[in-house]
Amino acid sequence: MTDTATPVVEVDGLTKRFGDVVALDDVTLSVRSGAITGLLGRNGAGKTTLMQTITGQDFASSGTIRVFGEHPVENAKVLSRISFIKESQKYPDEFKPKHVFACAPWFYENWDADFAAQLIDDFQLPVNRRIKKMSRGQLSAVGVIVGLAARAPLTFFDEPYLGLDAVARQIFYDRLIADYGEHPRTIILSTHLIDEVANILEHVVVIDKGRIIMDESAESARDSATTVVGPRGAVDAFVATRKVLHREGVGGLASVTVERLDADERRDALAAGLELAPVSLQQLIVRTTNSTVTEFAESASAVNGVRS
Amino acid sequence: MIDEGKPIFQQIAEQIENDIISGALPEESQVPSTNEFAAFHRINPATAGKGVGMLVDDGILYKKRGIGMFVSSGAREQLLAKRRESFRADFVLPLISEAKKLGISPAELNNLITQEGEAS
Numbered sequence: 001m002t003d004t005a006t007p008v009v010e011v012d013g014l015t016k017r018f019g020d021v022v023a024l025d026d027v028t029l030s031v032r033s034g035a036i037t038g039l040l041g042r043n044g045a046g047k048t049t050l051m052q053t054i055t056g057q058d059f060a061s062s063g064t065i066r067v068f069g070e071h072p073v074e075n076a077k078v079l080s081r082i083s084f085i086k087e088s089q090k091y092p093d094e095f096k097p098k099h100v101f102a103c104a105p106w107f108y109e110n111w112d113a114d115f116a117a118q119l120i121d122d123f124q125l126p127v128n129r130r131i132k133k134m135s136r137g138q139l140s141a142v143g144v145i146v147g148l149a150a151r152a153p154l155t156f157f158d159e160p161y162l163g164l165d166a167v168a169r170q171i172f173y174d175r176l177i178a179d180y181g182e183h184p185r186t187i188i189l190s191t192h193l194i195d196e197v198a199n200i201l202e203h204v205v206v207i208d209k210g211r212i213i214m215d216e217s218a219e220s221a222r223d224s225a226t227t228v229v230g231p232r233g234a235v236d237a238f239v240a241t242r243k244v245l246h247r248e249g250v251g252g253l254a255s256v257t258v259e260r261l262d263a264d265e266r267r268d269a270l271a272a273g274l275e276l277a278p279v280s281l282q283q284l285i286v287r288t289t290n291s292t293v294t295e296f297a298e299s300a301s302a303v304n305g306v307r308s
Numbered sequence: 309m310i311d312e313g314k315p316i317f318q319q320i321a322e323q324i325e326n327d328i329i330s331g332a333l334p335e336e337s338q339v340p341s342t343n344e345f346a347a348f349h350r351i352n353p354a355t356a357g358k359g360v361g362m363l364v365d366d367g368i369l370y371k372k373r374g375i376g377m378f379v380s381s382g383a384r385e386q387l388l389a390k391r392r393e394s395f396r397a398d399f400v401l402p403l404i405s406e407a408k409k410l411g412i413s414p415a416e417l418n419n420l421i422t423q424e425g426e427a428s
Contacts, residue, residue: 036352173350181343181353199316199351219315219355 006069008033008154008186009054014063016049016210023049025210027063031188031203036180038201038218039190042289046210047190048086051156055084067154083108083152085143087159091131097142098127101149108150115179116149122171136163144172151183158190169193173200194282198222204281208289218281225284226266229255230274238269245287257287316351320359325387328368328379335384339369339377 007030016024024046031037041047052058054065056072056079065072072078091100105111120127123141131139140161147157161169177200180187191197204221206214214221225245228235235254246257257279261269269276327333342360346353360377363369368383407417
């Protein structure tokens with residue numbers, strides 16, 4: 001929403017090793033101020049490690065991190081402006097949600113108690129039940145409420161909704177859009193439910209095996225690939241010189257996903273009697289994080305097998 | 309309501325245009341805010357803002373400082389002219405190409421259009 005020149009988060013050449021495992025491999029990234037960025041990737045890709053390093057909860061093996069222009073580790077000035085909602089937040093044993101919400105204003109100066117009360121109502125959260133007695137979904141609701149009502153200038157949601165049902169997730173998205181519209185701030189949302197959040201994101205970062213493989217606006221990510229469908233011969237002729245992300249086929253029909261086509265290329269494809277289908281963000285990410293060379297060869301030979 | 313094919317901001321702009329053409333949003337009436345569009349379509353407010361901004365650039369909408377966004381006078385006529393211009397490429401050419409595929413001759417197509425036009 002805002003065009004602040006300085007990025008909120010700047011990561012340069014960040015590498016994080018756990019013994020022999022390279023969790024983050026030379027990551028360079030800047031997070032735009034005032035935007036909702038999706039941090040997407042498969043399990044174990046490095047999403048949580050990246051967020052923990054950015055928020056000063058873990059040390060980088062090498063590289064630099066700047067958050068609000070400063071080093072985040074043990075830096076109260078930086079950390080007081082961050083809210084990090086994670087999947088597995090731990091609370092003291094006897095804690096009830098009401099205790100969590102009572103403490104929250106000590107940590108978040110923008111805390112909005114009225115908004116929190118409204119969210120408690122929306123999620124029908126039993127505030128007097130002991131947290132260790134609560135269901136997985138109720139526990140997630142506590143985190144989501146803290147993350148939204150804190151209105152921290154930099155908010156991380158790391159898979160915030162384990163156990164939340166479809167209705168509760170929709171409430172989360174609706175409240176997030178509405179409150180972000182009223183109080184623009186920088187939000188980083190990490191999730192596997194890409195289809196559900198695709199339209200909410202302004203920017204998309206995809207991490208795979210510790211490396212950033214996509215870092216662009218959601219709008220341009222949305223049209224960065226197209227699926228070409230038609231008779232195999234015609235499709236093969238059209239995609240021959242292009243980078244193929246995925247191919248599948250049935251009978252004489254082929255469906256091949258290629259990188260961005262410009263207006264002229266689209267016209268050529270239509271003139272050749274081919275159909276063009278959009279590729280959703282989720283499909284695109286599945287294609288780009290799953291398509292090793294061997295998998296490619298296998299799917300291509302499977303396609304050829306159908307032909308013979 | 310939002311489909312995958314086109315940029316979302318463009319779809320937002322087109323929906324506002326459709327409402328102006330249909331008269332649902334009369335000239336000089338106030339348009340919902342960017343945040344209202346975002347909430348309704350469940351999209352990022354910045355994306356909704358981009359769609360609205362496109363119409364402001366085209367002179368279809370104008371801003372009243374501190375009040376909101378309004379439909380310009382003459383916006384409907386301007387949109388109709390633009391839509392008529394793209395009617396051939398958007399509707400007539402695909403119709404003819406599909407007719408050709410099915411072996412429907414131009415004369416038969418003409419008849420069909422006349423019949424349907426009179427029926428509706």
